[in-house]
Amino acid sequence: MRILVLKFGGTSVGSLERIHNASKRVLEKIREGYKVVVVSSAMAGETDRLINLARQIDAMPSERELDMLVSTGEQQAVALFAITLQKLGVPAVSLCGWQVPIVSDEVHTKARIKKIGVQRLKNLLAEGYTPVVAGFQGVTESWEITTLGRGGSDLSAVALAYALGGDCEIYTDVEGVFTTDPRIVPNARKIPVISYEEMLEMASLGAKVMQARSIEFAMKYGVRIHVRSSFSDKEGTWIVPEEEVMEKSVVRAITLERNESRITIVRVPDRPGIAYQVFKALGDAHIVVDMIVQNVSHQGYTDLSFTVNKSDAPKAEQIVRKVAQSIGAQEVVRDDRIAKVSVVGIGMRSSYGTAGKVFEVLYRLGINIMAISTSEIKISCLIEDKYGELAVRELHSAFIEEGEEVKVLNEP
Amino acid sequence: MRILVLKFGGTSVGSLERIHNASKRVLEKIREGYKVVVVSSAMAGETDRLINLARQIDAMPSERELDMLVSTGEQQAVALFAITLQKLGVPAVSLCGWQVPIVSDEVHTKARIKKIGVQRLKNLLAEGYTPVVAGFQGVTESWEITTLGRGGSDLSAVALAYALGGDCEIYTDVEGVFTTDPRIVPNARKIPVISYEEMLEMASLGAKVMQARSIEFAMKYGVRIHVRSSFSDKEGTWIVPEEEVMEKSVVRAITLERNESRITIVRVPDRPGIAYQVFKALGDAHIVVDMIVQNVSHQGYTDLSFTVNKSDAPKAEQIVRKVAQSIGAQEVVRDDRIAKVSVVGIGMRSSYGTAGKVFEVLYRLGINIMAISTSEIKISCLIEDKYGELAVRELHSAFIEEGEEVKVLNEP
Numbered sequence: 001m002r003i004l005v006l007k008f009g010g011t012s013v014g015s016l017e018r019i020h021n022a023s024k025r026v027l028e029k030i031r032e033g034y035k036v037v038v039v040s041s042a043m044a045g046e047t048d049r050l051i052n053l054a055r056q057i058d059a060m061p062s063e064r065e066l067d068m069l070v071s072t073g074e075q076q077a078v079a080l081f082a083i084t085l086q087k088l089g090v091p092a093v094s095l096c097g098w099q100v101p102i103v104s105d106e107v108h109t110k111a112r113i114k115k116i117g118v119q120r121l122k123n124l125l126a127e128g129y130t131p132v133v134a135g136f137q138g139v140t141e142s143w144e145i146t147t148l149g150r151g152g153s154d155l156s157a158v159a160l161a162y163a164l165g166g167d168c169e170i171y172t173d174v175e176g177v178f179t180t181d182p183r184i185v186p187n188a189r190k191i192p193v194i195s196y197e198e199m200l201e202m203a204s205l206g207a208k209v210m211q212a213r214s215i216e217f218a219m220k221y222g223v224r225i226h227v228r229s230s231f232s233d234k235e236g237t238w239i240v241p242e243e244e245v246m247e248k249s250v251v252r253a254i255t256l257e258r259n260e261s262r263i264t265i266v267r268v269p270d271r272p273g274i275a276y277q278v279f280k281a282l283g284d285a286h287i288v289v290d291m292i293v294q295n296v297s298h299q300g301y302t303d304l305s306f307t308v309n310k311s312d313a314p315k316a317e318q319i320v321r322k323v324a325q326s327i328g329a330q331e332v333v334r335d336d337r338i339a340k341v342s343v344v345g346i347g348m349r350s351s352y353g354t355a356g357k358v359f360e361v362l363y364r365l366g367i368n369i370m371a372i373s374t375s376e377i378k379i380s381c382l383i384e385d386k387y388g389e390l391a392v393r394e395l396h397s398a399f400i401e402e403g404e405e406v407k408v409l410n411e412p
Numbered sequence: 413m414r415i416l417v418l419k420f421g422g423t424s425v426g427s428l429e430r431i432h433n434a435s436k437r438v439l440e441k442i443r444e445g446y447k448v449v450v451v452s453s454a455m456a457g458e459t460d461r462l463i464n465l466a467r468q469i470d471a472m473p474s475e476r477e478l479d480m481l482v483s484t485g486e487q488q489a490v491a492l493f494a495i496t497l498q499k500l501g502v503p504a505v506s507l508c509g510w511q512v513p514i515v516s517d518e519v520h521t522k523a524r525i526k527k528i529g530v531q532r533l534k535n536l537l538a539e540g541y542t543p544v545v546a547g548f549q550g551v552t553e554s555w556e557i558t559t560l561g562r563g564g565s566d567l568s569a570v571a572l573a574y575a576l577g578g579d580c581e582i583y584t585d586v587e588g589v590f591t592t593d594p595r596i597v598p599n600a601r602k603i604p605v606i607s608y609e610e611m612l613e614m615a616s617l618g619a620k621v622m623q624a625r626s627i628e629f630a631m632k633y634g635v636r637i638h639v640r641s642s643f644s645d646k647e648g649t650w651i652v653p654e655e656e657v658m659e660k661s662v663v664r665a666i667t668l669e670r671n672e673s674r675i676t677i678v679r680v681p682d683r684p685g686i687a688y689q690v691f692k693a694l695g696d697a698h699i700v701v702d703m704i705v706q707n708v709s710h711q712g713y714t715d716l717s718f719t720v721n722k723s724d725a726p727k728a729e730q731i732v733r734k735v736a737q738s739i740g741a742q743e744v745v746r747d748d749r750i751a752k753v754s755v756v757g758i759g760m761r762s763s764y765g766t767a768g769k770v771f772e773v774l775y776r777l778g779i780n781i782m783a784i785s786t787s788e789i790k791i792s793c794l795i796e797d798k799y800g801e802l803a804v805r806e807l808h809s810a811f812i813e814e815g816e817e818v819k820v821l822n823e824p
Contacts, residue, residue: 016468050488054495056428061495068506069491072484076462079481083466083473094480098510099555143511 001125003166004034007041007135007157011173012230013077014044016084022171022230023084026130030090035125037164038092038132039157040081042073063108067137067147071097074134074153082132092130095120097137097145102156104138104146107286111138111146113155113217116163125164133160151211158214162221170210175229176236177202177209180254184389185396191252192235195242195346198252201378204290205342206257215239242346250347250354251399256392257340258385260290261313262370263320264305267330270297274327275304281319287312291340291382293371305371307382310336338370339388342380343395355379361394413537415578416441419451419547419569423585424642425489426456428496434583434642435496438542442502447537449576450504450544451569452493454485475520479549479559483509486546486565494544504542507532509549509557514568516550516558519698523550523558525567525629528575537576545572563623570626574633582622583642588649589614589621592666596801597808603664604647607654607758610664613790616702617754618669627651654758662759662766663811668804669752670797672702673725674782675732676717679742682709686739687716693731699724703752703794705783717783719794722748750782751800754792755807767791773806 006029008022022040029036050070054061078094085092097104100120104111124131135153138146148155154170161168175190177199182188196219203212209227218225218239228236268274275294282289290307308316317334324332348354358379362369367390371382383391418441420434434452441448462482466473490506497504509516512532516523536543547565550558560567566582573580587602589611594600608631615624621639630637630651640648680686687706694701702719720728729746736744760766770791774781779802783794795803 016465020469053428053492057432057492057495058499062498065491065495065498065506068494068508069488072487075484075487076481079477080465080469082480083469083477086474086477087470094477096480096557145508 001035002033003037003125003161003164004029005037005039005157005161005164005166005168007039007153007168007170008230009153009170009172010041010044010047012171013040013081016080018230019077019081019084023081023088023090025171025230026085027088027090030130036130037121037125037160037166038078038081038130039135039153039160040074040077040132041135041153042070042077046073046076064144067108067145071134071137071145071147074136078132078134085130085132090130091128092132093124094132094134096134097156098139098143100133102133102138102159104140104148106140106142106144106146108144108146110149110286111140113138113148113159116159118163121160121164149211149213151214154211154214155217158218158223158225161223162217168218168223168225170225170227171230172209172227173229173231174209175232175234176227177207177239177253179252179400180392180396181207181256184256184392187401188396189400191237193238193240193245193247194252195245196239197242197377198344198346199239201342201344201375202253202255205255205340205344205378205380206259207253207255210239245346248347249345250351251343252345252347253343254392254395254399255342255344256388257342258388259310260307260338260340261310262305262307262335262338262382263313263317264303264333264335265320265324265329266303266333267301268304268324269328270300270302277327278304278320278323281323282308282316285315285319287316287319291371291373291380307338307340307371337385338382339385339391340380340382341388341391341395342378343399344378346377348377357398358395361398362391365390365394367391413447414445415449415537415573415576416446417449417451417569417573417576417578417580419565419580419582420453420642421565421582421584422453422456422459424583425452425493428492430642431489431493431496435493435500435502437583437642438497439500439502442542448542449533449537449572449578450490450493450542451547451565451572452486452489452544453547453565454482454489458485458488476556479520479557483546483549483557483559486548490544490546497542497544502542503540504544505536506544506546508546509568510551510555512545514545514550514571516552516560518552518554518556518558520556520558522561522698523552525550525560525571528571530575533572533576561623561625563626566623566626567629570630570635570637573635574629580630580635580637582637582639584621584639585641585643586621587641587644587646588639589619589651589665591664591812592804592808593619593668596668596804597666599813600808601812603649605650605652605657605659606664607657608651609654609789610756610758611651613754613756613787614665614667617667617752617756617790617792618671619665619667622651657758660759661757662763663755664757664759665755666804666807666811667754667756668800669754670800671722672719672750672752673722674717674719674747674750674794675725675729676715676745676747677732677736677741678715678745679713680716680736681740682712682714689739690716690732690735693735694720694728697727697731699728699731703783703785703792719750719752719783749797750794751797751803752792752794753800753803753807754790755811756790758789760789769810770807773810774803777802777806779803
């Protein structure tokens with residue numbers, strides 16, 4: 001029994017006509033001999049519509065109630081999907097997260113999957129049914145509805161593929177993973193095969209194709225993912241273990257992340273435990289902190305900066321203001337006009353000089369670097385937002401279009 | 413701990429502003445010292461919108477999937493309701509049917525409640541929370557979502573009031589139960605107190621205020637119901653046991669039901685078992701049959717007529733055509749242009765001559781009666797649809813406005 005999990009994003013189920021097209025893809029895969037499990041997001045726009053309703057009542061609505069509210073979007077989509085499949089002659093059954101069950105922890109709006117019950121799905125598959133599972137949602141052990149955070153439907157799909165022992169196809173509105181955003185650089189190329197590590201960096205760095213947590217999950221459990229367009233029959237991008245990637249570019253892709261804010265605590269007394277207090281408080285509020293920069297101390301004081309997702313920024317600022325007061329810092333400044341530009345590639349591990357070349361490109365453009373963050377396979381620079389696209393274009397040109405980089409081919 | 417179940421219908425939660433007004437009513441009741449459980453319908457129009465979506469895909473969508481789909485309407489409403497209550501300072505928790513749980517049988521789109529788990533609700537109330545329960549929905553023992561049929565939110569509310577030992581207030585868009593539809597008869601009067609029996613007849617006969625099954629439930633378990641407007645502070649109508657009704661009118665109200673179709677099987681061989689075959693097949697399809705008329709047999713043949721809800725009529729016709737063929741009947745005719753006009757009153761039990769007077773009124777108007785159905789407390793006549801409103805006006809005038817009826821006062 002070859003199992004395939006097909007995940008359809010919001011635009012792929014954005015209208016009844018699109019659900020019909022998605023259903024025909026499901027039918028094709030069944031005809032190819034697969035046992036298919038469908039995972040669907042909410043119809044495009046529905047989640048935002050619901051969140052806006054809640055925010056009209058209260059700018060900071062209860063996250064528990066938000067999960068009750070927005071999880072209905074996926075539930076509607078899977079019911080309509082199942083009805084469409086049935087109309088095409090495919091016996092289908094829609095399931096909410098709690099009906100699978102996909103059991104999560106208790107952290108509303110960004111819950112983590114703890115376990116997946118597969119018996120019901122296996123029974124349905126064995127009886128010839130195609131389950132259509134609501135993505136993005138889970139249920140706690142005390143029967144509360146949770147959601148897995150933005151892009152959580154990808155995670156649902158990857159986790160189900162792992163639990164059932166199948167591959168995972170992610171249908172989306174782009175043709176795969178590109179060397180950079182084609183709206184910024186028309187020369188951007190589709191990447192046929194990419195490693196989990198690279199994709200993970202790209203997801204963290206602003207490539208919107210897939211959510212980082214689902215890549216992390218896929219990497220941990222070895223789930224092979226095929227990201228492709230629901231509007232085309234072309235092959236998309238395979239995301240696979242590093243050892244299956246034949247061509248290891250030094251720089252595989254350039255990313256631009258504009259969805260972060262920088263918060264700076266000015267004139268912090270430079271003594272042990274300060275950073276701990278700040279980041280403990282943020283962690284307690286489940287806020288993910290990205291780049292952290294602490295300047296050299298002057299006369300016992302220093303500045304402490306970090307970036308967070310823009311949606312978390314007001315909450316983070318509020319929390320940090322309290323801590324800043326208690327530790328006697330001078331002030332807290334928030335800057336929403338920043339961008340993070342990054343170069344990513346597993347070839348960087350066995351190459352050198354990449355960082356220098358990145359800084360050189362930015363220097364020649366007269367762009368000031370506010371912060372730098374590196375890993376084995378990526379270099380990120382925080383810059384002013386207005387220079388973001390320019391930097392991406394020039395880095396793409398220097399590293400990818402000119403094809404200067406050393407290509408490292410796997411030994412057979 | 414005085415418990416009150418407050419149920420808000422679709423128009424009462426039809427916009428965020430209306431949910432806000434409904435929430436203020438909840439707050440008032442809490443301030444009066446009640447422990448409140450809220451039951452909410454979907455926002456007005458949402459259920460129909462969802463059903464229409466499903467019907468665009470398939471004229472006869474799977475009822476199991478329909479329940480998955482439409483139950484999201486109430487889930488959205490209760491989440492928004494809970495957020496609004498919280499904004500007003502009321503600790504509130506929304507709950508889906510399966511989270512209560514409200515356990516039902518397996519008959520999708522018209523399930524019956526089998527049991528209600530009250531522990532979670534009692535715990536929430538004891539901890540000072542106001543539970544906001546999604547009306548209209550249940551869950552089967554195998555964790556399938558069901559819905560309780562149109563108007564099922566009333567049933568949810570009454571059943572919860574019984575399970576928790578409280579009274580039930582039904583907030584709707586009318587000021588209570590009227591002697592007849594005020595849109596047809598401007599002289600219609602609000603009825604301050606009415607018995608379950610009368611209300612039950614009225615609900616079955618087309619008065620849209622409350623669903624028959626919820627009155628039946630309330631009568632069986634003695635739940636006192638107060639039906640009132642969510643847009644006014646006036647007292648509405650109390651629905652209570654007969655012994656609490658002080659003034660027993662012979663005719664309490666006149667109703668008009670235009671939502672039925674008549675199906676006639678023409679020239680049926682008049683032999684035993686025919687009616688059984690017809691109505692067994694309809695029963696198996698969960699179609700409720702209302703008035704049944706069989707003419708006197710002529711030369712071994714007879715005509716068999718019955719009425720069903722208009723929404724069930726196409727399905728009923730389809731079923732009956734099959735049976736008609738197998739039993740050798742001549743043809744099946746469906747008529748959607750019928751109306752049922754009824755007079756209702758518990759005083760009828762201890763009075764006489766009411767039927768004669770009804771027939772006289774219709775006769776004087778030149779209206780032909782196609783079928784008659786009576787109970788201890790009501791007389792219904794099936795007539796041509798076009799005479800419906802005229803008949804109601806004249807019956808209201810004769811029985812209610814002229815106040816001729818004998819009023820029977822309860823002995824103290």
